[in-house]
Amino acid sequence: MDQTLAQACSGFLLDQTKADAAHQLDHVQRVVKLAVSLAKQEQANLAVVEPAAWLHDCVSLDKSHPQRHMAAQWAADKAVDFLKQIGYEPRLFSAIHHAISAHSYSGNVVATTLEAKVVQDADRLDALGAIGITRCIQVGSQLGRPFYHSQDPFCQRRAADDQAYSLDHFYTKLLLIGDSLHTEAAKREAKRRSDFMRSYLAQLGSELEPMND
Numbered sequence: 001m002d003q004t005l006a007q008a009c010s011g012f013l014l015d016q017t018k019a020d021a022a023h024q025l026d027h028v029q030r031v032v033k034l035a036v037s038l039a040k041q042e043q044a045n046l047a048v049v050e051p052a053a054w055l056h057d058c059v060s061l062d063k064s065h066p067q068r069h070m071a072a073q074w075a076a077d078k079a080v081d082f083l084k085q086i087g088y089e090p091r092l093f094s095a096i097h098h099a100i101s102a103h104s105y106s107g108n109v110v111a112t113t114l115e116a117k118v119v120q121d122a123d124r125l126d127a128l129g130a131i132g133i134t135r136c137i138q139v140g141s142q143l144g145r146p147f148y149h150s151q152d153p154f155c156q157r158r159a160a161d162d163q164a165y166s167l168d169h170f171y172t173k174l175l176l177i178g179d180s181l182h183t184e185a186a187k188r189e190a191k192r193r194s195d196f197m198r199s200y201l202a203q204l205g206s207e208l209e210p211m212n213d
């Protein structure tokens with residue numbers, strides 16, 4: 001990992017207005033590690049992937065914000081301004097800008113380069129596995145949402161509604177993420193993490209069963 005870049009970006013991000021519980025600096029640090037690992041496996045350009053991963057959420061708007069679809073675009077602009085200030089290589093700016101603006105679901109920008117695909121895959125992987133479960137619960141708690149529907153926790157007889165129950169987010173989004181990934185390295189890791197989430201659901205089911213008798 002590029003330590004100079006890591007230090008400059010962490011300092012810059014600490015200055016940012018507070019994001020929600022699932023988008024704090026620890027999320028960014030995990031995405032950087034994942035992105036670097038995927039980039040090495042996929043032979044993507046680290047000089048693009050690493051700054052894009054550090055800065056991908058430098059503008060982060062919460063889900064209810066009317067201009068949320070613009071967040072990734074604004075983050076890309078702000079990231080390039082910052083990289084100019086620290087004297088990063090200008091010839092990489094457009095590739096970094098694209099990787100940041102294409103990372104989110106809500107921005108609707110298609111990732112066209114390997115580097116953009118790697119950053120998007122890394123960000124999505126952080127929604128899966130043990131950390132994904134934790135983030136899902138953190139966000140739900142912050143919004144005051146009940147964890148599960150007491151009569152039908154696993155959406156067997158009703159449509160999943162993640163506005164109403166945190167656990168429903170597994171069915172509306174999280175368990176579908178694996179199919180949206182681009183790189184083979186990320187797909188392998190998504191399978192490992194999704195399998196863990198399915199065993200979590202099975203265990204939870206076995207614990208809730210007596211309550212539903």
Ligand SMILES: [Fe+2]
Nearest residue numbers: 056057103104
């Ligand atoms: Fe984001």
Ligand SMILES: [Fe+2]
Nearest residue numbers: 031056057123
């Ligand atoms: Fe992110």
